Amino acid sequence: MAFGEIERWMWADACELLARAERLHRQFFTPLAVEGTIGWSPPVDLYETENEFIALIALPGVAPGDVEISVLGRTLEVRGHRRLPALVRGAAIHRLEIPQGRFLLRFNLPEAGSALAAQGFEDGCLLLRLAKSAQGAKR
Missing domain, CATH: 2.60.40.790 (Immunoglobulin-like)
Structure with a gap:
């Protein structure tokens, strides 16, 4: 795998983890009706x-x-x-x-x-x- 591909893969993985963390945070702290x-x-x-x-x-x-x-x-x-x-x-x-x-x-x-x-x-x-x-x- 070329260096540019590894860098893009790592960046995509990091962005996915951040998005997942944000979803979990919103789910845990959702105001209750x-x-x-x-x-x-x-x-x-x-x-x-x-x-x-x-x-x-x-x-x-x-x-x-x-x-x-x-x-x-x-x-x-x-x-x-x-x-x-x-x-x-x-x-x-x-x-x-x-x-x-x-x-x-x-x-x-x-x-x-x-x-x-x-x-x-x-x-x-x-x-x-x-x-x-x-x-x-x-x-």
């Missing part, structure tokens, strides 16, 4: 210290009153709703990358018995502090 349907899941970072787990969940633009948190056994569940800002309601959308609507984040903590000790919003993120059970903290 059905009210009450879960539409997206926020990213989370989970840290562990000797006595607690710290979850940092990216929720920019979400009001604290629009979030519900529960811990059952090892499962942490955060659900809520991101609403369009009043300023843009009724405006034409030219680009929408920040997901809107109902969200759900559910995952298992590394150990059971953790309890929600503190919560708050910091720099657009929900910060959760989950105290380890006395049994788990002794490990």
